Amino acid sequence: MSQPVVEMRGVFFSYNGCEVLQDVNFDVHQGDFIAVIGPNGGGKTTLLRLMLGLIKPDRGSVRVLGMPAQKASHRIGYVPQEVQSNRSFPITSLDVVLMGKLEPGRRFSRRSGRDREEAMEALERMDMAAFAGRRIDELSGGQRQRVYIARAMVTKPALLLLDEPTSSIDTRGQADFFRFLKNINNQVTILLVSHDLLVISTHVKSVACVNRRLHHHGEAEITGDMVEMMYPCTAEEVCPVELLAHGLPHRVLKDHRR
Amino acid sequence: MIEALQYDFMRHALAAGLLSSVICGIMGALVVINRIVFLSGGIAHAAYGGIGLAFYFRWPYFFGTIGFSLGAAMLMATVTLKAKHRADTIIGVIWALGMALGVILLDLTPGYNVDLMSFLFGSILTVSASDLWIMLTTAIVISLIVACFYKDLLALSYDEEFARIRGVPVKTVYFIMICMLAVTIVMVIQVVGLILVIALLTIPPFIAEKHTKSLFQMMVGSICLSALFTTSGLWLSYAFDLTSGASIILVAGIVFLLFLPLEHLIRRSPTEKAGSPR
Numbered sequence: 001m002s003q004p005v006v007e008m009r010g011v012f013f014s015y016n017g018c019e020v021l022q023d024v025n026f027d028v029h030q031g032d033f034i035a036v037i038g039p040n041g042g043g044k045t046t047l048l049r050l051m052l053g054l055i056k057p058d059r060g061s062v063r064v065l066g067m068p069a070q071k072a073s074h075r076i077g078y079v080p081q082e083v084q085s086n087r088s089f090p091i092t093s094l095d096v097v098l099m100g101k102l103e104p105g106r107r108f109s110r111r112s113g114r115d116r117e118e119a120m121e122a123l124e125r126m127d128m129a130a131f132a133g134r135r136i137d138e139l140s141g142g143q144r145q146r147v148y149i150a151r152a153m154v155t156k157p158a159l160l161l162l163d164e165p166t167s168s169i170d171t172r173g174q175a176d177f178f179r180f181l182k183n184i185n186n187q188v189t190i191l192l193v194s195h196d197l198l199v200i201s202t203h204v205k206s207v208a209c210v211n212r213r214l215h216h217h218g219e220a221e222i223t224g225d226m227v228e229m230m231y232p233c234t235a236e237e238v239c240p241v242e243l244l245a246h247g248l249p250h251r252v253l254k255d256h257r258r
Numbered sequence: 259m260i261e262a263l264q265y266d267f268m269r270h271a272l273a274a275g276l277l278s279s280v281i282c283g284i285m286g287a288l289v290v291i292n293r294i295v296f297l298s299g300g301i302a303h304a305a306y307g308g309i310g311l312a313f314y315f316r317w318p319y320f321f322g323t324i325g326f327s328l329g330a331a332m333l334m335a336t337v338t339l340k341a342k343h344r345a346d347t348i349i350g351v352i353w354a355l356g357m358a359l360g361v362i363l364l365d366l367t368p369g370y371n372v373d374l375m376s377f378l379f380g381s382i383l384t385v386s387a388s389d390l391w392i393m394l395t396t397a398i399v400i401s402l403i404v405a406c407f408y409k410d411l412l413a414l415s416y417d418e419e420f421a422r423i424r425g426v427p428v429k430t431v432y433f434i435m436i437c438m439l440a441v442t443i444v445m446v447i448q449v450v451g452l453i454l455v456i457a458l459l460t461i462p463p464f465i466a467e468k469h470t471k472s473l474f475q476m477m478v479g480s481i482c483l484s485a486l487f488t489t490s491g492l493w494l495s496y497a498f499d500l501t502s503g504a505s506i507i508l509v510a511g512i513v514f515l516l517f518l519p520l521e522h523l524i525r526r527s528p529t530e531k532a533g534s535p536r
Contacts (some may be wrong), residue, residue, distance in 0.1 A: 052423055073423045080419065089291055089416055090470045099413050102424040135471055155424070 003066050004029050005159045005189050006051055011060035013046055020046045024060070024214045028159065033185045033205040034216075036193045042211040044193045048161055051191075052076060065158055074103060077152030077188070079145070079162040087137055093147045094132040097122055100154040122150040126180075142169045142177075153184070160184070162192040178203045262496045267383050271502065274385040274449045275488030277393040282458035283481030284404055285442045287473060288435055290463040291415045297334050297436075298459055300349040302443045302452045304330040304356025306377060310363030320392075324444050330356055331440035335433055379503035380451025382492070389449060396445045400438055404477075407431055412473050454503045458484050461510045465517050487513070 006028035013021040020043045028034060038044045049055045050062050053069035064072035077100075097119040123129045126146040136144060145165060152160055166174045181190055182203040192204075208216040262268045289298050305327040312322025330352055338345040361374075404411065410431045413421035422428050446455045466479030491506030 052419075054419065054422060074425050076423065078420060078423055080417070088467060090467050090472060090476045091412075091416060092471050095412075095472060096416070099409075099416065099420060099424065102409060102413055102421070102426060133471070151420075 005032070005065060006191075007061075007063040007066075008050070009061050009063075011050065011057045011062060013043070013050065013055070013057050015046070019212065021050075021057075021210075021214075022212045024210075026208065026214050026216060028189060028191055030158075030189055031185070033181070033190045033203065034192070034208055035204045035206075036191060036208045036210055038195065038210040040195055042195075044195070044210055045163065047210055047214070048078075048163055048193060051159075051161065052078060074155065075158045077155050077157030077160045079148045079152045079160065079165060081164040081167060082141070082144070089137065091136055092133050093123065093128060093136055093139070093150075094119055096136055096147055097151045097154055100151040119150070119154055122154040123147070125153070126150045142173050145169065153188075157188060159189045159191060162190070164194055165192055166194065262493075267385075268492075268496065270385045270387065270390060271382045271492055272489065273390050274382055274393065275492055275506070276485055277390065277397050278446045278450055278454075278458060279462075279481050279484030279488055280397045281393070281400060281442050281446060282455065283462060283479075283484050284400055284477050285439055286459040286463040286484075287466070287477040287480050288404075288411060288415065289439065289459050290467060291473065291476075292435070294338075294436075294439075295456075295460055296346055297331075297338065297349055298439060298443065299456055300334055300353040300356075301327055301331045301440050302447060302455055303353045305444055305447060305452070306360030307356035307358075307363070308360070308444070309377065310360035310367075313367045314363040319448075320444070323448075324441060326356075327440045327444050328437060331436050332433070335436040339429065339432065376451065377447070378451050378453050379501065380447065380449055380454055382450050382502045382506075385449050393445055393449065396441060400442065403434065403438060407434065408474070411435060415473070450506070451503050454507055457507045457510050458487075461514045462487065465514065468517075468521055483510075483513075 004027045006026065008024050008026040011021055011024040011026075012019070024047070026047075036044055036047065046055070050057055051064060051069060053062075053064070053071070053073040056070075062069040065075055094116075098115060100122075101115040101119065120129060120132060123132050126149055128143065128146045128150060131139060131143060131147075136147060139147065149160075149162075166177065169177055181192075184190070185203075206216065208214055263272070289295055305323055307330070308323035308326025309319075311317065311326055312319050315322065334345075334349050334352055337348045341348070410421070410426045413424065413426050414428055414431050414435075418428055443455055446458070450458070462480035462483035463476060465483055466476045470476045470479050487510040488506050491509045492502055494500060494509065495502040495505040
């Protein structure tokens with residue numbers, strides 16, 4: 001079996017004395033299409049940031065392509081939820097994608113015509129070539145997201161990491177979006193994070209659930225104990241919410257009541 | 259305006275205004291997109307402490323002021339990176355401390371007293387030829403550094419996290435930017451005063467941002483607008499015998515206020531379209 005794309009071993013992480021992740025062991029293999037779900041504050045974003053090498057675990061190791069995460073972060077194509085801060089930043093879609101061509105060690109080289117071509121190709125694959133010269137803040141949320149995916153893809157990543165990718169797309173758009181991800185899954189391993197159970201589309205190959213601990217199931221199914229882990233309910237406080245998810249066999253989840 | 263230029267001081271004032279426009283246009287664009295206007299204000303005010311130090315210890319003006327401002331700026335930049343959530347408070351403290359220190363030190367300095375008004379509004383009409391050379395050098399150095407680090411500055415300003423993932427030395431670039439900002443502010447304060455520095459750092463980039471498609475265009479746009487404001491402000495101050503710094507700010511402020519409602523009208527139609535269901 002080939003070397004895993006991401007290998008997390010016994011990872012602990014706490015933030016301000018509060019344990020966010022506890023003994024996480026997680027492998028991402030080449031060709032995987034994993035959805036990571038979990039409640040808000042369950043450690044999903046922390047998991048992403050650990051993989052990207054933006055933060056270091058308190059204990060345990062995070063290796064990406066056999067290297068420490070910090071060294072390999074440029075091999076990961078990261079698609080943030082929304083570039084929050086800068087709503088009116090004067091920048092075109094093409095220039096955003098070209099940021100993906102920044103690489104350690106070639107900072108002083110001029111932006112070559114080749115980079116530009118590759119960026120245009122990436123936009124074309126996302127059906128966004130027509131918007132290359134448009135300011136990014138003139139685009140809709142879904143269009144912006146495509147630009148960010150193009151920016152991630154232009155880095156020729158070994159792994160595509162998407163943070164809450166469906167939050168800015170309507171339901172109809174989400175179906176297209178997952179079809180698109182399925183297509184590029186031939187070329188790239190995908191891991192996406194969502195707090196929304198409904199995003200688990202039929203195209204996702206497996207589901208991992210994180211709420212301090214991480215549960216990875218080899219199938220695209222939400223099992224009863226995953227739900228228990230995400231939304232733990234004691235016998236006294238019965239959870240009023242029934243969860244319904246599209247899965248490989250369509251399934252209605254069991255009642256929370258024990 | 260033409261006949262005014264027969265005077266040396268008017269020619270110098272015009273040149274100082276144009277050079278300030280170049281420096282503030284470039285740095286102002288970075289200040290606005292990085293949302294560090296407050297930090298700039300902090301540096302500008304804390305610089306007064308440096309002026310006090312320079313006079314009290316009889317250091318050369320630039321040595322004392324730039325040294326102190328760089329120190330204060332580095333402190334503020336570190337706080338901004340380490341403790342984002344309280345950065346504004348700490349900047350506010352340094353801002354006030356710097357000014358107070360400056361006032362006290364100038365009190366204690368025997369004999370000589372700098373006019374606080376000239377620190378606030380500058381004295382663009384008394385700019386010397388050597389000041390102009392220093393400003394020209396600053397403008398060239400800043401342009402070169404920004405050209406060198408343009409892509410990194412752009413990535414850092416737009417999406418810091420992504421920049422880090424792509425291997426941009428985010429902290430180094432950030433500190434370089436703040437250093438340039440501190441030097442800019444000290445240079446330009448001496449000539450046009452602290453209030454005009456803040457005005458030139460914010461108003462032209464704010465207007466330019468809406469009508470440009472890249473950081474580079476935004477910088478060029480800001481430079482042109484600043485040049486327009488300083489030139490017309492100077493002309494007004496000459497023609498009507500008004501305080502020059504305040505006239506320049508007033509012109510900039512009026513254009514700014516005119517642009518606000520205009521923008522609202524222009525911008526309304528596309529956003530409405532984008533918001534409607536498809």
